[in-house]
Amino acid sequence: MIKRRTLLAALPLAGCGASATGPSGTAAAPGQAPAFESVASVPFDRFVEGVKTEARRRGISAGTVDAAFAGVRPNQRVIELDRRQAEGGMPWEEYRDRIMVSPTRVQNGRRMYAENVDLLRRVEQRYRVSPRVIVAIWGVETNFGGNTGGFGVVEALATLAWEGRRASYFRNELFAALKILEEGHIRADRMRGSWAGAMGQPQFMPSNFERLAVDFDGDGRRDIWESRADALGSIAHYFNRNGWRDGEPWGREVRPPPGFSLSGADTEARRPLRDFARMGFRDANGGPLPTDGPEASIVLPSRGSGQVFLGHHNLRVIRRYNSPVNYGLAVGLLSDRVG
Incomplete structure (x- = not known):
């Protein structure tokens, strides 16, 4: 995650954004409950009105703001996950074999590599990043695009900006998300992601999307949710921008x-x-x-x-996507086995 979270102990769905999954790699269900103990200093409705006012000052249209916040309310599940997400004590061997580099993930990685080999070669030609590490990141972050998170990004970020431990950080991410909506890359109802606002197949936080998501398929939108080309191209662009050395091992x-x-x-x-x-x-x-x-x-x-x-150097680059050492090692090991 780039300037990304150290919010989780590197489980799947934990890439360029803070995410929440269980040991099976299944995203936590976005349960909602309006009544819960809050430590926020202002009511949520008043907080949202302040965000809307500031968003309009930043050039976000009233239509975008209204669509983004339609039906948004504080999400108790987001708060629970944020408070629970301190790094746990899973042994390396269990994390490696049962979650990150399991036989199923290796098998699926090989299949996805083969199915997308032409696209991956084009991505490699442009960004000079190993297709194997692209597929490995794709696999551990969202199970090759199959598990991108079920939370509304605006609601999750608004909840955390209002009540969370890192209010300033999440407030900035919220405005970055509104800018993405304003630019038309995704509709508000399709902007889904993790409990902490990490989005799409690469699990980019909104601020990382602004800097690093790419329109690889050339349709005028950077759609990391449904465009496989944009998603894989964006992962490669991230590694390229963060110093990946072509041809060197991790x-x-x-x-x-x-x-x-x-x-x-x-x-x-x-x-x-x-x-x-x-x-x-x-x-x-x-x-x-x-x-x-x-x-x-x-x-x-x-x-x-x-x-x-x-x-080597490229392991440090992998860890810029998500910093825990076990995450970096697991991605490296998976990349060795998928291509």
């Missing part, structure tokens, strides 16, 4: 040398691969490491039981 699993201590590992230093080879690191199968690859650093999964990786 990283690799390694076997550390005898006596290696997980607790004492230096995960900050970046060294040439040949230095790790000299220290006795081997590849995951026990073979020698290449000696001419890009610089790497030791990467240890959070709550893992001993797996060790060497991560």
Whole structure:
């Protein structure tokens, strides 16, 4: 997420926007209940009127504002999820095997890669980003576009801006969402997403949409909800803008040398691969490491039981999409298996 949330512990539907899913990868149902304990300083209706007034000052038309806020009310489920979403303690191996790199996700990823290979090649030609990492992000964020979230984005953002822990952040995202509606990229009733306002197949927050969504299919709209070309092109554009190095690997699993201590590992230093080879690191199968690859650093999964990786620059780029280390490693592993 770019200037994105550290709001979740990297579960699926957790990409360039704050999202809410359960361990199965199924989006939480957007339940509503108007009566709940609020800590907001003003009534919701008064808050919305203030937002509408400011939106019109920012050049958003009255028609767009009225359509966006039709039927909007505070959403209790959004508040519950925001208060619950502190990072949990799922072990790395369970997160990796049951959720992110499950056999089903790998199989579906291979199928989606094959079905979209021509589009992916065109996207790669324009943005010089690996099609495999594009498909991996698409898979972990929204199950290849099949699970983009069921909350009204304006209602979710308005609820969080009114009552949430990061009111200023979500207020700015709310105005960015209204601008998207004003520009005609999506209708208000179709602007659906996660509980925290992450939208479409890439799960972009509205401010990220403004900067990074693209009209790859050339129809005049940046439709990351239903246009597969726009969605995959936007993911690639994000990586391109955030420094993806074409042709370089993201990283690799390694076997550390005898006596290696997980607790004492230096995960900050970046060294040439040949230095790790000299220290006795081997590849995951026990073979020698290449000696001419890009610089790497030791990467240890959070709550893992001993797996060790060497991560390159492109792993850091993946983690700009969503920062937890386990998310970055899982996307890298999935990308290795789908193409």
